[in-house]
Amino acid sequence: MQIENQVVQIPLFVEKQVTLAIKREDLLHPFISxxxxxxxxxxxxxxxxxxxxxxxxxxxxxxxxxxxxxxxxxxxxxxxxxxxxxxxxxxxxxxxxxxxxxxxxxxxxxxxxxxxxxxxxxxxxxxxxxxxxxxxxxxxxxxTNEMAIMGCEEILVKGDEQFDFICTSVGTGGTASGLINSSFPHQKVLGFSSLKGNFLKEDIVEITKNNRWELISEYHFGGYAKISPELIHFINDFKKQTNIPLDPIYTGKMMFGLFDMVLRDTFAKGTKILAVHTGGLQGIAGMNSVLKKKKLPLLHI
Incomplete structure (x- = not known):
């Protein structure tokens, strides 16, 4: 099953002349997204x-x-x-x-x-x-195991050859590994770690077939399931601008990091980026219950 990519018009990306498309894998299935x-x-x-x-x-x-x-x-x-x-x-x-x-x-x-x-x-x-x-x-x-990586290798299709960078969030490394294995020769995969530390790099090295990738570890917000008012505001603002919800554990952190990299001119003008939305939206309700207890702003569903 394949989902069409959704090109989003964000002022920052337009200003920097960088194209952003989102592969809406979150729409694959209502409960197994x-x-x-x-x-x-x-x-x-x-x-x-x-x-x-x-x-x-x-x-x-x-x-x-x-x-x-x-x-x-x-x-x-x-x-x-x-x-x-x-x-x-x-x-x-x-x-x-x-x-x-x-x-x-x-x-x-x-x-x-x-x-x-x-x-x-x-x-x-x-x-x-x-x-x-x-x-x-x-x-x-x-x-994540051998069967899972095989499934994740099917995320990219022929039409995705037009993109220069493929971005994904990283938890166990399985999705990133599948994308690395199936990426086209001219592409680089950027994996945004949601965990503190750089140990995932060793796991990915063991199960990937090329070195056209980079693990980015600066946007974990303190570690797995950690979140801040800044990230909450970003996720809510992104949804307001694009009508695309992001989860706070994985995809929200990836997108925050990607925006920061574009702001810092990491990508050349004319670059085309495909960001994979890995789903996980069911977790928003649970996170909101935690945020409510801490008297922090809630994520928009």
């Missing part, structure tokens, strides 16, 4: 091929991946299990919009301590989970 749709596609094919009946995966309280996996599993006839970070959520998850929706879509939860959650890739911990739940097809946190 953006890169989650891409990452789950071949994983679910593989699960069916292996005769699995249950999908098990990992995520946090407001995880887009948890929400998307629950719906996709239901749609394709699988049971689903979510290993959720934070034992304290055991008694309050029904007030969490993401987990409530995932539960409605049939997902069973197991809430674990942060210490146990860090063991999510250990074979001993996975064996323990199999003893509790029986056999399952494992999809890692964030959905």
């Amino acid at each position: 953006g890169n989650k749709y891409r990452k789950l596609k071949y994983n679910l094919f593989e699960a069916k091929k292996k005769g699995a009946h249950t999908i098990l995966t990992f995520g946090g309280a407001f995880s887009n991946h948890i929400a998307a996996t629950a719906y996709a599993a239901k749609e394709k006839g699988f049971n689903s299990i979510g290993i959720i970070r934070g034992e304290e959520l055991k008694d309050s998850w029904r007030q969490n919009t993401t987990l409530h929706k995932a539960h409605e879509d049939g997902m069973i939860f197991k809430f674990v301590s942060r210490e146990d959650y860090r063991r999510k890739e250990e074979s001993e911990f996975l064996t323990y989970l199999r003893k509790e739940f029986g056999d399952f097809y494992l999809i890692p946190e964030g959905g």
Whole structure:
């Protein structure tokens, strides 16, 4: 499935003579949007091929991946299990919009301590989970594995050859890796990290086929799920100008960084940029509940 690119007319970009188009991957599916749709596609094919009946995966309280996996599993006839970070959520998850929706879509939860959650890739911990739940097809946190990268390689199509730069947000590196692998020879992929630190660079190097990319780490706003009034204002203003909503965890930070780079004349006049909207909009409601408690401005939905 492919979505048309949406060219946006932003005064800053017009002034700098830089073209910006947005690949609206957020419109792929009402509940499995953006890169989650891409990452789950071949994983679910593989699960069916292996005769699995249950999908098990990992995520946090407001995880887009948890929400998307629950719906996709239901749609394709699988049971689903979510290993959720934070034992304290055991008694309050029904007030969490993401987990409530995932539960409605049939997902069973197991809430674990942060210490146990860090063991999510250990074979001993996975064996323990199999003893509790029986056999399952494992999809890692964030959905990134070989099958996911294969799906993300399908984001770019022939018509995208006209662009000089491809921009994406980066969480686990799977989407960026798929874009790097499928980018055209003259293109450079810019990955905007939503996490603090530069460790993702090593992960991407291991699974990509070329070096035409750069990981940009200055726009994480303090780390994963961190947000500021400045970012909230930017996201709301962007929606007002373009009628395109951005999520505060990933795409909002990417777009903020891209605007700052254009402002600083990072790109030559005539440059054509394609920014991939990776979805994640279901998380806005959860973020607004956090912002409300902190008495900060809310994101416009």
